[in-house]
Amino acid sequence: MGLVTDILTLPAAPVRGIWWVLDKVVRAAEDEYYDPAPVQEALVKLEDARIEGRIDDEEFARREDELMRRLEEIRAYQLRSGGQGGL
Incomplete structure (x- = not known):
């Protein structure tokens, strides 16, 4: 029956x-x-920018919060999809 099914479903x-x-x-x-x-x-680059004085603490905190929310979104997705993803 496999051959017949293959022929019939070929289109x-x-x-x-x-x-x-x-x-x-x-x-x-x-x-x-x-x-x-x-x-x-x-996150690493952001920390480097703060240490080097290229951004102030307020900007650092705002951008760090955005990145951490993104990481949380990634972790939630990986848990839903069953993968561990190296986090």
């Missing part, structure tokens, strides 16, 4: 292929968006 193969490609693209985009490494790197 739908391009559609299945498109869905497969779209799924891969979405997964790659999610992996990139929910990667904690760039956020962690931004």
Whole structure:
């Protein structure tokens, strides 16, 4: 029955292929968006900027809060999706 099913569903193969490609693209985009490494790197650079006096404590606190919220969002996503993601 496998051969018959393959022959009958052959016209739908391009559609299945498109869905497969779209799924891969979405997964790659999610992996990139929910990667904690760039956020962690931004936190390090932010701390360096504060230490070097390029930003004041108020600006540091504001930007640090934004980055920490982003890390929390990433952690929540990883917990929902079942991955640990190295955090």
